[in-house]
Every structure is written in structure tokens, then in C-alpha cells.
Amino acid sequence: MRVLFLAYAHERGLRADAGGHRKLWELAWALAARGHEVRVLYPRLPGHAPLRSVPCRAYPVLDARWLRPLTAYLAMSAGAWRLGRGWRPDVVYFRSGANVLPPLVARTLGAAPVLEVNADTLEFHEVEGVGALTRWVWRTLEGVNARRSAAIVALTPGLKRMLVSRYGVPEARVRVIPSGTDVAHFAPGDVADARRRLGLDPAAALVGFVGIFYRHQGVPTLLEALARLRAGGVAVAGLIVGDGVPRAEWEARARGLGLGGAVTFTGQVPYARVPACFAAMDVVAAPFTAGRGETSPFKVLDAMACERAVVASDLASVRPLAEASGALTLVPPDDPAALAAALGALLADPARRAALARRAREFVVARHAWDKIGEALAAVLAEASRDPRAG
Known part of the structure; x- marks a missing residue:
């Protein structure tokens, strides 16, 4: 053919x-x-x-x-x-x-x-x-x-x-x-090495996002969730990977929430370096807005292939992947409190986080390579x- x-x-x-x-x-x-x-x-x-x-x-x-x-x-x-x-x-x-x-x-x-x-x-x-x-x-x-x-x-x-x-x-x-997803390219990496190359604290709890900056990605919800966690005494940092029209607005929002020194915006990152960004994260967030509409959550697949635990918005386009894999943690969209609670629970439970990450990788290799x-x-x-x- x-x-x-x-x-x-x-x-x-x-x-x-x-x-x-x-x-x-x-x-x-x-x-x-x-x-x-x-x-x-x-x-x-x-x-x-x-x-x-x-x-x-x-x-x-x-x-x-x-x-x-x-x-x-x-x-x-x-x-x-x-x-x-x-x-x-x-x-x-x-x-x-x-x-x-x-x-x-x-x-x-x-x-x-x-x-x-x-x-x-x-x-x-x-x-x-x-x-x-x-x-x-x-x-x-x-x-x-x-x-x-x-x-x-x-x-x-x-x-x-x-x-x-x-x-x-x-x-x-x-x-x-x-x-x-390319399961050979998006594969588990060494956390310490990834953080060293990115200039990040090797010991900090790190929550991240990867994607093109569209408003439906819900990054402001993630920023508010990080602020709530830090206000509650959780020493967590954020890594926001990507770029787009709302970047300046979102950076200003981070500063307004007191996250200026705790959240890193990387800008666009070459494809070859994206797996290292995922490897550096303890938990990956996909905080899509309720108005995101129907589309494929392909960056979630990349994160799963990198053997990362993922917290995502409970949307119709994401739910089938969560149900089939048993590896995603879903939260209501546009709800910073619910997102903060889910992120905090995973950060506090390394064993559960690792189990979900392994399950995510196994599922993607079997079904989405x-x-x-x-x-x-x-x-x-x-x-x-x-x-x-x-x-």
C-alpha cells in the first residue's frame, strides 16, 4: 500500500x-x-x-x-x-x-x-x-x-x-x-541526572507540566494548587515546560501567588530534552480546563511512557485512558483545592507513586507504542x- x-x-x-x-x-x-x-x-x-x-x-x-x-x-x-x-x-x-x-x-x-x-x-x-x-x-x-x-x-x-x-x-x-508515543524516546530516566542538567534542586519535591501554552491547558489551576500546597507547609516546586501566548500572563500569576522563586518556566524545549524534563518531575499534572473540549491527551501518554505518576482533569477525553490503564489520578477540572489534595497525597506516598508510574509505563508500551x-x-x-x- x-x-x-x-x-x-x-x-x-x-x-x-x-x-x-x-x-x-x-x-x-x-x-x-x-x-x-x-x-x-x-x-x-x-x-x-x-x-x-x-x-x-x-x-x-x-x-x-x-x-x-x-x-x-x-x-x-x-x-x-x-x-x-x-x-x-x-x-x-x-x-x-x-x-x-x-x-x-x-x-x-x-x-x-x-x-x-x-x-x-x-x-x-x-x-x-x-x-x-x-x-x-x-x-x-x-x-x-x-x-x-x-x-x-x-x-x-x-x-x-x-x-x-x-x-x-x-x-x-x-x-x-x-x-x-515513542516508548524508546519517552522512557524512564535518572531523576538526579535530569535535575542536574536542568539546574534544579535534587532534593525538592517537584510537580511539572509539559505542553503548548493554550488556555485550555489549565496551568493557572496548577499554579494555585502549588500555592495552596506551599501555604500548607509542603516544600514543593513547579516546572512548567512549554511556551505560547499566555506565558507572560501565567508568569505574572505565579509571581502574584508568591511562587516567583518556586516555579520555573523553561520556554520551549527541544524534543530531545523533553524526556529529561519528565524524569525530573515527581508528579506530572495535566490540569485541563472544563472547556478544553474533546481532544487526545497525547502529552499524558508521553508522561506515562516516562514512568511518571500523572494527575489529570476528569474529562470525557481523559477518562477512558484512566479507566483502561488504572494508572491516572483524576480530579475535577478547574478545582485548585482538589488538584492540590491529589498532588499532596502522591508526593507523600512514594510507594504508591512508583506503583502508578510503573503501571503507566507498562500500559503505554502495550497499547500506545x-x-x-x-x-x-x-x-x-x-x-x-x-x-x-x-x-
């Missing part, structure tokens, strides 16, 4: 090895390892380079605010058409967005367009304060892509329900395949390629 992956990046300043952009490379690698032919088209932008050893080609992008998405959409689609005329893919795989050209290009090439939906973009835009007109445009274009795709890969059951109810997509066309995800994806793509006109 021949699969063409289309990768692009909307957000300026976001690392090329972050989040969903890397996921496409991991999926391509997983399919190639199973003997399938793959190609990846990726944007020619500063810092962007192949993230896995698979055949790939860059397409040109003008790195300016409004021209970046427009030129990415056009150049990516043109590049896919040029490559596909000679190579003839069976499947064109692309992620959800406002670009309606990939299904058209796929049909022109006789390939099955397969859409990946990793988040409810309408809920995300609402939380982030995006205007009503932009939300309407995204809903309209995302609906076009959903209805024109031969198959849709939804990362959670909730996303499948959303696609069926909002866009009228037949249930049989939507398959749930969760996100994965990229080779396991690739196996499930290959079956869905093979079925879609047999009837590329579906949709």
Missing part, C-alpha cells in the same frame, strides 16, 4: 517537532516499518526538517502571518498532485483543518482521502477567543472535508460522536485510533483504499 502524508504547520513560532506535526512522521515511520511505501510532504520553513527516516519532500511556504496558511495549502496540494502523478498513492492522509484541497487532489489521483481529526476545533477556538466568523468558516470547511473523505480517523470516541452528530458522517466511516498504532492504522487505510470513492 502506498500512503502520502500531508504535513503542515499553521502557528508561527511553534517548534517543528511539536505535537501533531511530529505525529504524522511517526505514523509514516510505523507504516514503513510494516512494509508499506510512504511519502511525507512537509513545509519548507525555518527549523522544519525530516523527523523520521522516511522518503519525503519539502514544499515552499511564505512565512508571513496571512500568507503562511494560504501558501502552505496551495503549495502542499500542488506538491501532492505533482508527486502523485508518477507515484500513484493509494491513500492521501491529512489532518483536520480549513484546507479543502487534499480530498480533491486525492480524488484526482484515484486515491482515498483519509482525514485525521485530533480535536474539536470549534470548542478549541471558542476557548481561545477566536471570532465567530472564523469559527463558522472552520466549521463549514471541516464539514466539507469530513463528508468528502473515504475514511476518518478520530483520536477519541467523543470525536467520533461529534463528527457523526455535527456533520452527518456515517458511523461506519469513522474509526477510533488513539494517539501514540507507535508500532501498535501503525498496525491499527494500516488496517483502516487498506479498507479505505479498496473503495476510494466512498464519501
Whole structure:
């Protein structure tokens, strides 16, 4: 089977090895390892380079605010058409967005367009304060892509329900395949060595967060929880790894809570250094807000792979992972007192913390390693390629 992956990046300043952009490379690698032919088209932008050893080609992008998405959409689609005329893919795989050209290009090439939906973009835009007109445009274009795709890969059951109810997509066309993680890269590390390299106190209790700074990540709730713990006599520090628009606001909030010297904001960290950040933490927090919406908690998977105990918000998108693994501690979202209590209990019980961490690692290796995800994806793509006109 021949699969063409289309990768692009909307957000300026976001690392090329972050989040969903890397996921496409991991999926391509997983399919190639199973003997399938793959190609990846990726944007020619500063810092962007192949993230896995698979055949790939860059397409040109003008790195300016409004021209970046427009030129990415056009150049990516043109590049896919040029490559596909000679190579003839069976499947064109692309992620959800406002670009309606990939299904058209796929049909022109006789390939099955397969859409990946990793988040409810309408809920995300609402939380982030995006205007009503932009939300309407995204809903309209995302609906076009959903209805024109031969198959849709939804990362959670909730996303499948959303696609069926909002866009009228037949249930049989939507398959749930969760996100994965690189269990060789995200692996247990030496705590003392990690803290030494990061310049952190080797003896302090440390709670951390890793992720892109969006408001739905709930970092202010974590900061308030840390302040409560310290006010109660717990000598805990915080490590906040990532960057984004709210960073200055969150740093000011930390200072306002008296956490200026106790919480470290690292900024964006290269992918190669993220496992060390997880290793330095006694407990990882994923304090998502109630308005986070439906999306895959892939950073939780990374933390679990690093054999860390995780406290996360009790949301519909997180609960199935907690129930299946038995390794997560869930708390109500937007509740600093509940989060502080859960963090404090784990910090005070090293044996329970270690047991949860081991269980987390074992579960992710067995169920969410990229080779396991690739196996499930290959079956869905093979079925879609047999009837590329579906949709």
C-alpha cells in the first residue's frame, strides 16, 4: 500500500517537532516499518526538517502571518498532485483543518482521502477567543472535508460522536485510533541526572507540566494548587515546560501567588530534552480546563511512557485512558483545592507513586507504542483504499 502524508504547520513560532506535526512522521515511520511505501510532504520553513527516516519532500511556504496558511495549502496540494502523478498513492492522509484541497487532489489521483481529526476545533477556538466568523468558516470547511473523505480517523470516541452528530458522517466511516508515543524516546530516566542538567534542586519535591501554552491547558489551576500546597507547609516546586501566548500572563500569576522563586518556566524545549524534563518531575499534572473540549491527551501518554505518576482533569477525553490503564489520578477540572489534595497525597506516598508510574509505563508500551498504532492504522487505510470513492 502506498500512503502520502500531508504535513503542515499553521502557528508561527511553534517548534517543528511539536505535537501533531511530529505525529504524522511517526505514523509514516510505523507504516514503513510494516512494509508499506510512504511519502511525507512537509513545509519548507525555518527549523522544519525530516523527523523520521522516511522518503519525503519539502514544499515552499511564505512565512508571513496571512500568507503562511494560504501558501502552505496551495503549495502542499500542488506538491501532492505533482508527486502523485508518477507515484500513484493509494491513500492521501491529512489532518483536520480549513484546507479543502487534499480530498480533491486525492480524488484526482484515484486515491482515498483519509482525514485525521485530533480535536474539536470549534470548542478549541471558542476557548481561545477566536471570532465567530472564523469559527463558522472552520466549521463549514471541516464539514466539507469530513463528508468528502473515504475514511476518518478520530483520536477519541467523543470525536467520533461529534463528527457523526455535527456533520452527518456515517458511523461506519469513522474509526477510533488513539494517539501514540515513542516508548524508546519517552522512557524512564535518572531523576538526579535530569535535575542536574536542568539546574534544579535534587532534593525538592517537584510537580511539572509539559505542553503548548493554550488556555485550555489549565496551568493557572496548577499554579494555585502549588500555592495552596506551599501555604500548607509542603516544600514543593513547579516546572512548567512549554511556551505560547499566555506565558507572560501565567508568569505574572505565579509571581502574584508568591511562587516567583518556586516555579520555573523553561520556554520551549527541544524534543530531545523533553524526556529529561519528565524524569525530573515527581508528579506530572495535566490540569485541563472544563472547556478544553474533546481532544487526545497525547502529552499524558508521553508522561506515562516516562514512568511518571500523572494527575489529570476528569474529562470525557481523559477518562477512558484512566479507566483502561488504572494508572491516572483524576480530579475535577478547574478545582485548585482538589488538584492540590491529589498532588499532596502522591508526593507523600512514594510507594504508591512508583506503583502508578510503573503501571503507566507498562500500559503505554502495550497499547500506545507507535508500532501498535501503525498496525491499527494500516488496517483502516487498506479498507479505505479498496473503495476510494466512498464519501
